[in-house]
Each structure stands twice: as structure tokens, then as C-alpha cells.
Amino acid sequence: MARDEKLEKLRQVPLFAHLGKRETERLGMLADELEVPDGQVLTRQGASGGEFFIVLDGKVAIEKDGQQIATMNAGDFLGEISLIDGKPRTATARADGDARLLVIGRAPFHELMDEFPSVRVAVLQALAERVRSHEPSPAH
Numbered sequence: 001m002a003r004d005e006k007l008e009k010l011r012q013v014p015l016f017a018h019l020g021k022r023e024t025e026r027l028g029m030l031a032d033e034l035e036v037p038d039g040q041v042l043t044r045q046g047a048s049g050g051e052f053f054i055v056l057d058g059k060v061a062i063e064k065d066g067q068q069i070a071t072m073n074a075g076d077f078l079g080e081i082s083l084i085d086g087k088p089r090t091a092t093a094r095a096d097g098d099a100r101l102l103v104i105g106r107a108p109f110h111e112l113m114d115e116f117p118s119v120r121v122a123v124l125q126a127l128a129e130r131v132r133s134h135e136p137s138p139a140h
Contacts, residue, residue, distance in 0.1 A: 003028065009056050010102070013075050015122050023116045030108040034101045042078075042093040042101075049082030049089045050106040058099025063092040071096065080123055083109050 007028050010016050016027060031054070036042065043049055045064060053060070054077045062070040062078065069091065072078055082089050083106055104112065113120035 006031070006033065006102075010054075013054055013077065015054075015077055015126055016119070018118060018122065019116070023119065026115065027104075027112060027119075030112055031102040031104050034103045036095045036099050036101065038095055038097050040095045042095065043082075043089045043091065045090065045092045046088045049079055052079045052083050052104045052109045053077060053093070054102040054104075056100045056102060058101075059096040060099060060101075061094050061096040063094065064090070077126070080109075080127060084123070084127070 007024055010024050010027055010031070011019075016024065019027065033056075034053075036058075042053055042060065043051075055072050055074050057074055060072040060076075060078065061068050062072060072093070078093050079089075081087075113123065
């Protein structure tokens with residue numbers, strides 16, 4: 001992928017849409033492009049994890065305890081929970097058809113969040129939204 005195309009894709013990811021040019025360029029330097037075939041496992045529930053993934057094209061199925069619980073599409077991201085808490089993966093992620101992703105390793109992910117606090121805030125807000133979406137609804 002050409003550098004300009006990579007940066008344009010990053011700007012389309014809601015998590016990073018608020019970033020300025022400098023932050024987006026830095027993110028582009030830290031992220032590697034990855035093309036994965038249908039069915040390739042990206043993360044395995046219970047395994048240790050060291051990568052953060054951003055879906056550029058295609059779909060990624062998220063499975064917990066053998067049941068599909070979500071589908072990630074272009075612009076979505078996954079893998080942040082293990083990078084934040086250092087604990088095993090909470091779900092298995094598998095390419096649902098051929099997919100193209102950006103991947104950021106543990107050290108660059110933390111470097112990015114340290115360098116740009118707005119990225120840390122955006123990741124934590126997205127994480128909080130995911131936690132809330134899995135809470136039972138209050139009784140009325």
C-alpha cells in the first residue's frame with residue numbers, strides 16, 4: 001500500500017479521525033499492513049496477545065467460547081484489551097473472507113498512546129463503549 005493510501009485509510013478509521021496530520025503520519029510509521037486469507041486466526045481466546053488490529057478492508061468474525069458474537073468491518077479495531085491489561089485474549093478473531101488490516105505491536109501501541117494522549121483517550125472511550133454494550137439493560 002502506498003504511504004498516502006495508508007494515511008488516508010487511517011484517517012477513515014473513526015478511532016483516529018480526530019488526529020492531526022503529525023499524529024496520523026506517526027501512526028502510519030508504527031503500523032504494518034497485513035493481508036490475511038479467509039479463515040486465518042488473528043487472535044485466539046485465552047492466548048497472550050501482542051498486537052492491535054485495524055480492519056482496512058474485509059471482515060473479521062469475533063468468537064467467544066465458540067460462538068460468533070460480533071463482526072468487525074472496515075474502520076473497526078480489535079486487540080486493544082490485551083494490550084492494555086496484559087492478560088490473555090478475551091475472544092478469537094478470524095478473517096471472514098480475505099481481509100486487509102493494519103497491525104501495531106505492543107511496544108509501538110503504548111508508544112503511540114504515550115506520545116499522543118488523544119489516542120489513549122479515544123482507545124479508552126471505545127473500550128468503555130464495548131464494555132457498556134455487553135452490560136445487561138437496566139430493568140424499567
